Amino acid sequence: MHRQKENIIKSLFFLNGLLVVIALLGIFLLLLFNALPTFKDVKFSEFIFRANWNPSAYLESSYGILSQVVSTLMVTIGSLIIAVPLGIGTAAYLSDVASPRVREIAKPIVEILAGIPSVVIGFLGIVLVGPLIAKATGNYSGLNALNGSVLLAVMSLPTIVSLSEDALGSVPKSYTEASLALGGNPWQTLIRVKIPAASSGILAATMLGMGRAIGETMTVLMATGNAPAMPKSFLEPVRTMTATIAIELGEVPYYTTHFHSLFAIGLVLFIFTFILNLVSDIILHRYEKRMRV
Amino acid sequence: MKYSPFSIKHLQQTFGFHFLRFCMGVVILILIVVFHDIFSKGFGIISWEFLTTAPRKGMTEGGIYPAIVGTFYVTVLTTIFSVPLGMGCAIYLNEYAPDSKLTRLIRMSIRNLSGVPSIVYGLFGVALFVELFNLGTCLLASGLTLGLMTLPWTITASEEALKSVPRSYREGSLALGATQWQSIRTNVLPYAVPGMLTGTILGLARAAGETAPILFTGAAFYLPFLPESLSDQFMALPYHLYIMSTQHHAIMQVRPIAYGTALVLIVLVFLLNLSAVVLRYQLRKRYRE
Numbered sequence: 012m013h014r015q016k017e018n019i020i021k022s023l024f025f026l027n028g029l030l031v032v033i034a035l036l037g038i039f040l041l042l043l044f045n046a047l048p049t050f051k052d053v054k055f056s057e058f059i060f061r062a063n064w065n066p067s068a069y070l071e072s073s074y075g076i077l078s079q080v081v082s083t084l085m086v087t088i089g090s091l092i093i094a095v096p097l098g099i100g101t102a103a104y105l106s107d108v109a110s111p112r113v114r115e116i117a118k119p120i121v122e123i124l125a126g127i128p129s130v131v132i133g134f135l136g137i138v139l140v141g142p143l144i145a146k147a148t149g150n151y152s153g154l155n156a157l158n159g160s161v162l163l164a165v166m167s168l169p170t171i172v173s174l175s176e177d178a179l180g181s182v183p184k185s186y187t188e189a190s191l192a193l194g195g196n197p198w199q200t201l202i203r204v205k206i207p208a209a210s211s212g213i214l215a216a217t218m219l220g221m222g223r224a225i226g227e228t229m230t231v232l233m234a235t236g237n238a239p240a241m242p243k244s245f246l247e248p249v250r251t252m253t254a255t256i257a258i259e260l261g262e263v264p265y266y267t268t269h270f271h272s273l274f275a276i277g278l279v280l281f282i283f284t285f286i287l288n289l290v291s292d293i294i295l296h297r298y299e300k301r302m303r304v
Numbered sequence: 305m306k307y308s309p310f311s312i313k314h315l316q317q318t319f320g321f322h323f324l325r326f327c328m329g330v331v332i333l334i335l336i337v338v339f340h341d342i343f344s345k346g347f348g349i350i351s352w353e354f355l356t357t358a359p360r361k362g363m364t365e366g367g368i369y370p371a372i373v374g375t376f377y378v379t380v381l382t383t384i385f386s387v388p389l390g391m392g393c394a395i396y397l398n399e400y401a402p403d404s405k406l407t408r409l410i411r412m413s414i415r416n417l418s419g420v421p422s423i424v425y426g427l428f429g430v431a432l433f434v435e436l437f438n439l440g441t442c443l444l445a446s447g448l449t450l451g452l453m454t455l456p457w458t459i460t461a462s463e464e465a466l467k468s469v470p471r472s473y474r475e476g477s478l479a480l481g482a483t484q485w486q487s488i489r490t491n492v493l494p495y496a497v498p499g500m501l502t503g504t505i506l507g508l509a510r511a512a513g514e515t516a517p518i519l520f521t522g523a524a525f526y527l528p529f530l531p532e533s534l535s536d537q538f539m540a541l542p543y544h545l546y547i548m549s550t551q552h553h554a555i556m557q558v559r560p561i562a563y564g565t566a567l568v569l570i571v572l573v574f575l576l577n578l579s580a581v582v583l584r585y586q587l588r589k590r591y592r593e
Contacts, residue, residue, distance in 0.1 A: 013483055020485045024400055027392035028410050031459070034452060035413040038420060041431045100327025108324050117328060124335055126577050128513025130542040131342070131566050134549050139341055165334055198317035219419070226421025228516040233550055253423045260430070260520050277427040281420060288419040292412065
């Protein structure tokens with residue numbers, strides 16, 4: 012009797028655990044089923060490799076997402092160029108320079124940064140970063156790829172800092188002690204021993220930060236200007252994949268090719284972030300294994 | 305390098321460490337700039353009237369009361385969907401799950417779910433809740449979408465809390481003849497639940513500030529009344545801020561309202577965060593005694 016009840020409870024919890032697998036699979040399948048009808052009207056190669064996105068054109072609509080993919084990658088890479096050095100530097104400061112007391116105060120500051128809603132960051136892109144860029148470049152508007160990069164850097168900083176700090180913290184003490192015993196000073200130990208030893212953890216952190224940046228919607232929607240053309244420089248407005256979905260899903264009639272094509276963009280985003288997560292997962296897993304030995 | 309004089313080595317270190325301090329300084333500066341801008345420009349418009357009345361005259365005047373209420377409702381709904389399921393999943397993973405391929409698959413799914421872009425959750429919400437379940441765009445559909453999005457965060461936070469309960473608590477109970485569920489219920493959960501709640505609050509604070517998942521599942525541009533049932537649309541603070549700063553017909557005129565909305569949103573999120581931190585601190589103190 013008791014055992015039966017135990018087994019029932021256990022299987023209920025098991026089903027609950029299985030729910031997350033079903034959810035992930037469900038997201039993928041629903042995206043796929045809603046995306047597939049796109050390719051009845053649009054050739055897959057055109058969808059991926061054409062830069063012209065104009066679904067509501069009067070005569071011949073076109074569904075090429077290349078310019079959006081390039082825009083997304085542009086703001087993402089731009090944000091990494093800012094956030095990675097800054098993030099690793101901050102992580103190294105927290106793990107190697109700051110006194111325990113300073114660390115107690117500084118770590119929550121990074122966490123607070125992570126708590127700011129993306130729509131607020133986007134708002135600041137409009138009212139603060141945009142005018143600054145406009146003034147510096149002499150352009151009429153500061154809503155462009157550079158603005159998006161700066162904001163996304165702010166958004167992905169907390170991820171990069173806290174994961175890089177974890178990676179630096181899990182470098183075995185014996186490594187540092189060996190370096191110090193051989194006459195290296197703390198700086199040399201950090202640069203030549205700890206950071207190389209933690210490099211795969213830092214790489215994983217960077218990839219997770221990149222995943223965040225690729226999928227971020229509100230900040231880029233508000234701050235990058237949203238011109239659906241192939242971007243030529245960081246000072247031009249761009250329109251990312253996420254922004255396209257956010258702009259067009261509200262106006263599009265349901266179950267048209269245009270509607271389905273937005274799900275196809277969602278599917279591309281899903282696959283991008285899925286691969287990034289998976290790879291960083293594998294890197295982290297290997298890294299933890301090695302550090303344990 | 306081995307034979308270089310001490311001073312160069314030392315100089316390198318001094319410069320290097322200053323560079324690291326500079327990095328930290330930039331991060332702090334970013335935070336100060338963000339808060340200074342929002343507080344200095346948003347504080348002036350905050351009044352009792354701003355917090356307790358609806359927008360008026362094409363949203364160029366009046367307050368943000370419906371948006372506050374809407375955000376409150378949708379966050380409560382998110383909690384109802386996300387917390388029990390998240391805790392259950394964490395209990396399974398930490399207490400029951402064997403070290404198997406399936407368990408690893410579950411863990412991998414959780415990590416991947418937390419990496420899925422918020423706008424993709426929005427698409428999923430439209431496809432499943434709004435269309436397939438035929439709920440339409442409403443409070444319930446948004447709550448379900450946000451509930452699913454916060455699920456991985458709730459699981460991770462709950463598992464942390466379960467992990468911090470010493471093994472001996474479980475073993476003592478099992479040794480006395482209690483079944484596994486009995487020992488979880490009486491000897492693990494009472495110690496873990498407070499920690500679970502703390503972590504959960506942090507996740508909900510993030511959910512309260514999310515915009516993309518509610519854009520197409522239930523949030524409304526403007527509603528003169530408060531939502532009365534789960535099948536009503538609602539106004540929400542983050543969406544209101546988005547509207548006021550990009551979609552409004554008189555953007556410069558309503559800028560103060562946008563600043564005020566941003567301030568209220570930030571304060572709300574940080575009050576939630578703060579309550580979680582205070583709760584965690586209190587609990588730690590109690591356990592140490």
